[in-house]
Amino acid sequence: MKKWIALSLLISILVACNLEDKKEQKIKKIKVTAKFAQFHDAFFSTDLKEILKLKQVYPYMFPNNVSDKIILARRNDTLQQALYKEVSKVYGNFEKEKGNLIDLFKHIKYYYPDFVMPTVVTDITGVSYQDRVLYANDMLLLSLDMYLGENHKFYTGFPGYLTRTFTPNYMTVEVAKKIIEAKYPVNRDRTFLGQMIFEGKKMYLLDLFLPQMSERLKFGYSKEKMLWANKNEAQVWAYFIKQEILYSNNPKLKKRFLDLAPFSKFYMSIDKDSPGAIGTYMGLQIVRAYKNNNEITHQELMNLDAQTLLNQSGFKPKK
Numbered sequence: 001m002k003k004w005i006a007l008s009l010l011i012s013i014l015v016a017c018n019l020e021d022k023k024e025q026k027i028k029k030i031k032v033t034a035k036f037a038q039f040h041d042a043f044f045s046t047d048l049k050e051i052l053k054l055k056q057v058y059p060y061m062f063p064n065n066v067s068d069k070i071i072l073a074r075r076n077d078t079l080q081q082a083l084y085k086e087v088s089k090v091y092g093n094f095e096k097e098k099g100n101l102i103d104l105f106k107h108i109k110y111y112y113p114d115f116v117m118p119t120v121v122t123d124i125t126g127v128s129y130q131d132r133v134l135y136a137n138d139m140l141l142l143s144l145d146m147y148l149g150e151n152h153k154f155y156t157g158f159p160g161y162l163t164r165t166f167t168p169n170y171m172t173v174e175v176a177k178k179i180i181e182a183k184y185p186v187n188r189d190r191t192f193l194g195q196m197i198f199e200g201k202k203m204y205l206l207d208l209f210l211p212q213m214s215e216r217l218k219f220g221y222s223k224e225k226m227l228w229a230n231k232n233e234a235q236v237w238a239y240f241i242k243q244e245i246l247y248s249n250n251p252k253l254k255k256r257f258l259d260l261a262p263f264s265k266f267y268m269s270i271d272k273d274s275p276g277a278i279g280t281y282m283g284l285q286i287v288r289a290y291k292n293n294n295e296i297t298h299q300e301l302m303n304l305d306a307q308t309l310l311n312q313s314g315f316k317p318k319k
Contacts, residue, residue: 023110024211030106034117036098040124040144043075044084051075060139061121083124083145083154090148090168094122100172107209108179111298115179127154129162133171135178147171161262161276165220173218176209177202189306192253192279193246197306199258200283204291207284208298220260225275232270233285233317236278239266253279282317289315 039058046054051072055062062071074080091097101120108115118140125131125143132146147170148154150163158166165174180202187198206218216226240246245253256265261276275281290313291301301309 020211027106027110030109032102032105032109032117034102034105035119036094037119037121038094040084040087040122041094044081044124048072048075058121061123080124080126083126086148086152086154087124087144091144097168097171100169101175104172104176104209107211108176111205111208112183129158133174133178135175135182140175140178142171142175144171159262160222161220161260164222169213169217170220173206173210173213173220176206180205180209184302190249191247191306192240192250192257193310194306195254195258196246196279196283197286197309198283199277199280200285200287201302203280203284204287204301205298219275219277219281221275224273228273229275229278229281230318232274233282234319235270236282237317240282285317286310286313286315289313 037058039061042054042057043051043061052068098120105115105117109117116138118135118138120140120142122142122144124145127145128143129146131141132143134141145154147166147168150167152166155163155166164170184198184202187195189195189198203218206213210218216223219226219229221229255261257279258277263271263276264274264278265271266274286309287301290296290304290309293314294312296304
């Protein structure tokens, strides 16, 4: 009997892998028309006397309220020039990153055929964390100086839970997250459960868009923090149940368990070992459990209310 069960499981796995391979083959054949404008290279490599002529090539990078004096001052700024040198060392001609982004866009196009390919513009913003990826009106602005590597000298002063995301690979993750957030900007369910499931749904889309990317990288966790999350699912879920916070509307719960942070806030000794946004991690596990037990499209999943999803997920945290 056990042999038959094992054989059945193996066959199921092989069938699933075969279907996944066929899907990836279809995705690879999707044609994309994404445009790449390497503004950072043009701006810092163009002769200073010719710099203002770039307004004609990149009009969207020169707001009317920015004077020529400010533009020239930026071109002469020693910090900006130093950042450009470091960006050139890490990215060169940007070809590898173009390939990664095109692959991402193909996956998004597969799941959302109406997705409009953006114009990708690269720039240097002076190590501005808030501006590292901007996405609006089919324009995607990437600040390459925010993705030079976790231990780069320019990131002294930033906390470790942030610098783990200052890598070239995470840039693709951040782009995917911004596109997902633009598509699903509002969650009307203000309960902690509703917010947790909503964040879990968005992370599930990230799985679809970046199937080869490690879960640790997608969460921005260290190896230790990722291991903690995997090992403590049952304890975290038990805490949420015991503290009766699933149906709470307390806005502080978002900051404690869903926002990017060095650790989650149980107000217990385990805090220092836990990763931030553990509620998002738990939301993803519930969504995955639901998808494993139900036939539903990703669009239908995104529209499903949190309570129904939880009830029908069969979710059992790992012990």
